[in-house]
Amino acid sequence: MRITVLAGGVGAARFLRGLRAAVPDADITVIGNTGDDFTPFGLHVSPDLDTVMYTLGGGISEEQGWGRAGESHVVLGELAAYGAGPDWFGLGDLDLATHILRTQLLLAGRSLSEVTAALCQRWQPGVTLLPMSDDPVRTHVTVDLDGREQVLHFQEWWVRLHAAVPASRIEPVGAARARPAPGVLEAIAAADFVLFPPSNPVVSIGVILAVPGIAEAVRAKTVVGVSPIIGGAPVRGMADACLTAIGVATSATAVAAHYGPDLLDGWLVDTQDKDAADAPELAGIAIQARPLYMTSVAAAAQIAQAAVELAGQVRR
């Protein structure tokens, strides 16, 4: 079985760990969002790729959901002693090694795909992890700050401001001219079906779909998604702030309607959102309600199993 998954960070990583457990023999390709990438201290950080890689490779901090287990922060403290910022992004020493190596390889002329493959040589995530594009895409967020409109890098809004300042616009800068990374369109075309894990529909899945060619390729396939919204609130993170910025309500129904029946064939919602099955705007999408909280790897595996089964049922 070949499965291709579009992935953001923590939610995707935990779902993927479940998927790998649920269908251990499946050939899984993960297309990761790189719109969150940024370069603190000139070091190339790919938060979503790393969260997937560390989680599947056994190096993740389970408490945080991102970053490394057993982490220390000597270098960041020292950079702060120099007065160098940013000081709001928790770059640990173990994690920094990944960014130092990635930056070195990129500066030596390697592509982000090649670098990702090189890093995965060590972590052995058990999936093929591809960045959505080797071209730079940076998600920018327009906010009203201190009485004037300002454009921030996504990370500054998300991590420094905790997305507490309303966004009037979210734009994946560079996406329009970005090309899918080598293997991305091929992996989608070759897949038996495509899964959307419970990732942010705007800044994760939405940004991946903004790379020309990817949405078209996905639309040609059977697609099953797992709602990142349960009971009107994001399970994790601040997806509500992103949905509000693009005029979509924070509900499992509204997110599925945002993707639309043209893209989505099946949609897993939490038991408490089972009314979605009756929503007229979701006609054409097979809705299935079940517990969606990924409280353990076993729970995530059951959710992934349900997504795989739903894909089998709705397969075009």
Next chain:
Amino acid sequence: MRITVLAGGVGAARFLRGLRAAVPDADITVIGNTGDDFTPFGLHVSPDLDTVMYTLGGGISEEQGWGRAGESHVVLGELAAYGAGPDWFGLGDLDLATHILRTQLLLAGRSLSEVTAALCQRWQPGVTLLPMSDDPVRTHVTVDLDGREQVLHFQEWWVRLHAAVPASRIEPVGAARARPAPGVLEAIAAADFVLFPPSNPVVSIGVILAVPGIAEAVRAKTVVGVSPIIGGAPVRGMADACLTAIGVATSATAVAAHYGPDLLDGWLVDTQDKDAADAPELAGIAIQARPLYMTSVAAAAQIAQAAVELAGQVRR
């Protein structure tokens, strides 16, 4: 009093700490060797500049003579886990912060002089620290390794091979087209005298003097040097291997003769090398013998004081 000092690493740094103590009101400019600079993991390391900065700024590891006190090695261990090298250069976490920041500022278009000044803002070394040049100079060493001639970066020969493989050639690549950094020629011209601390005559002082314009400027001034060779052996490091490569004997006399009376006006040798005063090849150089082991800051201050006094006596 204005003093300009050409500096290598550990010996220079300890001498400078003594000089600052001996003449606290002097205006001291240090011109640091950058031929040892290298870029492990794509990070710009300036070993000699850092050794001077950390030593005078109170951050040095006294045991090592280089690197930071209280150092840890989390990042380097993690890079090794990725199979990334070099693993023979002891880059600590505290130290890495300096290199990360330097690299970031250089990539942002700052010059090495500007970056050095920015880093010294924190360390307050009490001297003006200038790189010899903002242009890249890299000391290469030709050795016979595994039966064939190979050209290595100085650091690989010095640190990885402990200079145990004889060098047939030592070349400061790029020096011929390098320009003295802003302020270098001015500091030499404005100095009451120039001091050579007990630094390596070949790969430290020699490389600085290889930058066009610097040797000429120094030659116009009163110059007093402190012998890095005591009793026929380097006080520290493997200067003998460098001297052998350029056909100079490892003795206080031979090093002074190598600089020559055209450059050197005064030369401090250790008591056990007092015969240098009778060497005919040193005619024209005022030789003074005294204990030269820098066993403490106080001892280094006495040596520095002696160098300052000798400069006063031989002043042109």
